[in-house]
Amino acid sequence: MGAVSATVEVTDLTYTYPGADEATLRGVSLTVEPGTLCAVIGPNGAGKTTLCNAIRGFVPHFYKGELSGTVRVAGQDVPAADEDELARTVGYVFQNPFTQMSGITDTVYDELAFGLGNLGVPALQIRERVEEALERARIGDLRDRHPFQLSGGQQQRVALASVLVMDQPVLVIDEPTSQLDPRSTEDVFELVAAMKEAGRTVVLVEHKMSLVAEHADQVVVLDAGEVVLGGTPHEVFTDPRTAAHGALLPEAVELAAALRTRGVDVPGAPLTVAALAAALGGAAGGTAGSAADGGAHRDDGTVGGLPRRAGEA
Numbered sequence: 001m002g003a004v005s006a007t008v009e010v011t012d013l014t015y016t017y018p019g020a021d022e023a024t025l026r027g028v029s030l031t032v033e034p035g036t037l038c039a040v041i042g043p044n045g046a047g048k049t050t051l052c053n054a055i056r057g058f059v060p061h062f063y064k065g066e067l068s069g070t071v072r073v074a075g076q077d078v079p080a081a082d083e084d085e086l087a088r089t090v091g092y093v094f095q096n097p098f099t100q101m102s103g104i105t106d107t108v109y110d111e112l113a114f115g116l117g118n119l120g121v122p123a124l125q126i127r128e129r130v131e132e133a134l135e136r137a138r139i140g141d142l143r144d145r146h147p148f149q150l151s152g153g154q155q156q157r158v159a160l161a162s163v164l165v166m167d168q169p170v171l172v173i174d175e176p177t178s179q180l181d182p183r184s185t186e187d188v189f190e191l192v193a194a195m196k197e198a199g200r201t202v203v204l205v206e207h208k209m210s211l212v213a214e215h216a217d218q219v220v221v222l223d224a225g226e227v228v229l230g231g232t233p234h235e236v237f238t239d240p241r242t243a244a245h246g247a248l249l250p251e252a253v254e255l256a257a258a259l260r261t262r263g264v265d266v267p268g269a270p271l272t273v274a275a276l277a278a279a280l281g282g283a284a285g286g287t288a289g290s291a292a293d294g295g296a297h298r299d300d301g302t303v304g305g306l307p308r309r310a311g312e313a
């Protein structure tokens with residue numbers, strides 16, 4: 001698949017829902033480079049979903065309201081862009097995979113083919129792309145199942161595969177794992193990581209901060225519609241202002257703080273449990289991945305089933 005690389009650029013974005021007294025987003029600016037993952041975190045009601053909707057054009061195309069500032073994706077001015085054009089550039093996966101199913105297909109295979117058919121992609125190409133997406137999302141065994149008769153975790157993988165198959169360069173993913181068990185959560189993140197490694201630009205809202213610490217290149221903290229902090233996971237999660245703004249912290253950061261208050265010397269600033277274990281001198285899962293990345297890399301020389309980039313350890 002050959003998704004072109006695309007930058008997401010939000011500049012001084014202020015947005016007010018129709019009829020609302022106050023703006024939900026206030027002067028938000030962020031840049032997400034191609035092939036990187038930006039996690040948007042912050043307390044409930046901070047405006048994270050609204051920001052996702054601004055990047056995929058639902059704000060203001062669908063919700064209307066008043067918007068100022070700019071949102072650009074792959075050079076396109078999102079509020080002015082044609083919706084079909086945007087659909088080719090931005091894929092999205094939201095919390096409830098059930099609502100993302102088209103509702104008019106009888107099999108997972110047809111569900112994946114549906115969007116491509118709408119775009120007028122030739123049948124042979126559709127077949128090739130669907131087969132590839134089934135394989136990458138490791139849902140080949142579900143191909144003949146009805147999309148509505150799958151578990152939540154299976155549906156979320158199908159939702160991600162139906163984005164993967166469209167080959168959009170930008171993905172907006174809003175709390176994809178909130179309804180999933182730990183195993184399905186891991187599966188979904190493996191796929192998200194693989195999409196990033198394949199060069200896609202990812203904007204992710206996620207409340208599980210250990211996953212954010214492991215996968216994000218950049219973390220943006222939203223509070224009451226404003227970007228109050230931003231930086232690498234290390235910068236954001238070691239900054240005391242993050243928790244003060246009502247954002248959650250990775251469990252390893254909480255654990256390290258608790259251990260320190262009990263007089264345990266925890267060297268460095270471990271963000272993942274694996275890194276914490278390594279810092280404490282324990283077994284951190286052998287040699288799979290560095291302590292800093294929490295062992296996200298697999299031992300078989302691939303990342304989520306895709307080859308590692310050249311030069312990657």
Ligand SMILES: Nc1ncnc2c1ncn2[C@@H]1O[C@H](COP(=O)(O)OP(=O)(O)OP(=O)(O)O)[C@@H](O)[C@H]1O
Nearest residue numbers: 017018020024043044045046047048049050051063
């Ligand atoms: N369609 C809408 N019309 C009017 N106000 C809305 C609409 N959708 C969201 N809001 C308001 O915008 C604010 C931000 O909501 P948003 O869902 O973007 O926050 P969030 O950070 O994603 O929250 P959560 O973590 O709870 O999902 C809230 O005050 C919410 O009530």
